[in-house]
Structure formats: structure tokens, C-alpha cells
Amino acid sequence: MASTVIGAGITIEGEISADDEIVVQGTIRGKLEAREGVTVETGGVVEADIVSGPLSVSGHVTGNITSSDRVDLLAGAKVVGNVKATRITIADGAQFKGNVDMDV
Amino acid sequence: MALLTVIGRGVRVRGRVTGEADLTIAGHVEGEVAVAGDVTIEAGGLVGANVSARSVVVRGAVKGDLTGEELVRLEDGARVVGDLRAPRIAIAQGALVRGLVQTGGAPSAPARARAETPAARPAARPAAPELARPAPSATAARPAAPSPPSTLAGRPTAIATPQAARAAANHAPAARKGPPPPVVPALKKGAKAALKKKAT
Numbered sequence: 001m002a003s004t005v006i007g008a009g010i011t012i013e014g015e016i017s018a019d020d021e022i023v024v025q026g027t028i029r030g031k032l033e034a035r036e037g038v039t040v041e042t043g044g045v046v047e048a049d050i051v052s053g054p055l056s057v058s059g060h061v062t063g064n065i066t067s068s069d070r071v072d073l074l075a076g077a078k079v080v081g082n083v084k085a086t087r088i089t090i091a092d093g094a095q096f097k098g099n100v101d102m103d104v
Numbered sequence: 105m106a107l108l109t110v111i112g113r114g115v116r117v118r119g120r121v122t123g124e125a126d127l128t129i130a131g132h133v134e135g136e137v138a139v140a141g142d143v144t145i146e147a148g149g150l151v152g153a154n155v156s157a158r159s160v161v162v163r164g165a166v167k168g169d170l171t172g173e174e175l176v177r178l179e180d181g182a183r184v185v186g187d188l189r190a191p192r193i194a195i196a197q198g199a200l201v202r203g204l205v206q207t208g209g210a211p212s213a214p215a216r217a218r219a220e221t222p223a224a225r226p227a228a229r230p231a232a233p234e235l236a237r238p239a240p241s242a243t244a245a246r247p248a249a250p251s252p253p254s255t256l257a258g259r260p261t262a263i264a265t266p267q268a269a270r271a272a273a274n275h276a277p278a279a280r281k282g283p284p285p286p287v288v289p290a291l292k293k294g295a296k297a298a299l300k301k302k303a304t
Contacts, residue, residue, distance in 0.1 A: 003112030007125045010109045014119010014135055020112055030119055 008043055022052075024059065037069075042076055055085070057094075064098075113148060127157070129164070147181050160190070162199075169203070 003020050006012060010026035017033040024044040031048050032038065038052040044059030054069040057077040065071060067085040075093030084101040108126060111117060115131035126141035129149040136153050137143060143157040149164030156171040162182040170176050172190030180198035187204040195201060 003110065004115045004131070005108060005110045007109035007123075007127075009125035009141075010121065010123035010127065010139065012117060012119060012121050014117060016118075017116045018112070018131075019114030022115070026109065026123060026125070 006044075040077075049081075111149075145182075154186070 004018055005023045006026045006028060008025045011029070012027070013029045015031045015033075016022070016028065019035050021036040022032070022034050022038050024038065024040045024046055027045045027047075029047045032046060032050045032052070034050075034052040036052075037054040037056070038050060040046055040055075040057045040059040040061055042058045046059070046061045047063060049063045049066075050061065051066045053067065054071075055065060055067045056072045056074065057079060058074040059076075060078045062080045064081045065079070065083045065085070067083075069085070070087040070089070071083055071085040073079055073088075073090045073094040073096055075091045077091070077094040077096075079094070079096045080098060082099040082101065083096075086103060088100055088102060090096055108128070109123075110128045111121075111131045111133060113130045117131070117133045117135065119135045121127065121133060121135070121137045122139060124140045126143070127137070127139050128144045128146060129137075129151060130146040132150045132152075134152040137151065137155040137157070139157050141157060142159045142161070143155055144161045145151055145155075145164040145166060147163040151164070151166045152168060153166075154168040154171070155166065156173075158173045160170045160172045160176045161179065162170070162177070162184060163179045164181070165183040167185045169186045170184065170188050170190075172193075174190065175192040175194070176188050176190040177194040177196075178184060178188075178199035178201060179196045182196075182199040182201075184200065185202045187206070188201065189204075189206045191208055193205060193207045195205075
């Protein structure tokens, strides 16, 4: 289990920077920085720019995503914003609007 | 599980944390924490914010006011600089507090509570005698804090008495043996002659 969980029913407005993994089930507005992975679970809402390692989304993300690793948009995910990552997967059933920037 | 929120070590939050759920903080939070559930600040957790929740349990460090709708509990290792306000407050041995502690009262109106503090404080003290800072248990737990007044009170008298004794000792033998030896000559050599010359 990840050491940091933003549970459902919690709203954080501001800046989060983390050295370890973050699981979001609640709401984050502002800015999210994590060296390790970020998981936005179903029901999780992130209205923030995300800078992270591997990112996995099944909730809602509004904001630009920059990942040093892979980004997985899973079924049920809704993402509005630009994605910059080395690898990206968009699952069937994921909603996505934005640019994709991969190092080619 | 679903309603559990953990802000782990190595995580820094700058901003407001609000919501309905329970919250465990083992990292750094700066800003404001206001949740309807229970807040636990673990050892190693650092909060630079006012915290208000149903219950607040502290094992880490807090700089800010703690307001509990039900209770505020400071456990061993807690360090709090700020006011505590809750119907029930527990401060365990080994917890450090600097601030106003107020049990009972209305947690809903902090402004009113502030206005009432002078009147409320003496009423609150007897209700929680172990919380009152000048209590003997507190002095035993923190010898450094109460010591300044005692040394301040003690030092001047301690200094004054030897001085007085020395002065008395100087005066007493002098009175017995006759005129005391002059420390500085009253007049210089030839001063009397100079005065005479001036007079003439």
C-alpha cells in the first residue's frame, strides 16, 4: 500500500510534493509533484498540473501531465490537458482531450 | 479504507486540506487543516497550520491552534506551539505545549471564546488541574520552564546578602579600631599650602 493516500472526501487546495507514491481518491487542486508514481483512482479528481514518475489514471484529471515514465489512462478516466511522457497508453473507454508529447 | 487519508513521510502539502474524512499526517503540512473526521498527527509529522477536526490526536509537531469538536489529545512526543481548544483535552506525560489551553466552552465560536478567555480561564483551570502550567507535575516534567522565575527571585537576594554582609564586615572593624585607613588620600601633598596661597 502506498504510504500516502488522499482519501475520498478530502480536498487539498495547494501544492503537494512527495518523495514517494501517491494515491488520489479525493480532490486535489493546485499542483502535484511526486518523484514516484501517482495513481488517480476512480472518483479521484485532480485539477492540477502533475509532474511525476509513472502515472495511472482512472479518475478525472484536468491539467497538464508531465511524467518521467509512463502514463496509463485506464477505462473510466477523463483527462483534459496536455500529456508529456516517454510512454502512454489510452485504454478503451478512457476520455482524453489534449496533446500528447512523446520523445520521438 | 475508502475514507482513510494518509499524508505519508516525505510528502509536503502547502495549502488547505479540507473534507469529511479522517486524516493521518506523517509528513509536512503547511496551510490549514479543517476536516470533519479525526486527525492524527504521527511522530515525525510536522504541521504548520491551524487544525480543526472532530478529534485531534498529536504525536508529532504542530505550530498552530488545535480545535477539537470532541477532543484534543497530545501524546508522548507531541510538541505544540499554539492554543488548544476542545471540550475534552488530554496532555500525556512527555508532551510539550506552549499556548492557551481551554477545555469545555463553545468550540463553534472561536471569536467568542477569545473574548471570554479572561473570564473562562480561571473557570477552566480547576476543571483540568493537571493542565495548569504552574502545577507541580508540570514543574517536575519541565524543570527548565519554571526555573527562570525562581532564579530571578533567588539571585538578587543571593547577591544582595553577601554584599550586605561584606559591607557590614568592612564597617564593623573600622568602627572598632578607629579611623579607617584612607583608600585615597583626602588631599594631595601641598594642597593645603596651595589653598593657603589662594586665600592670601
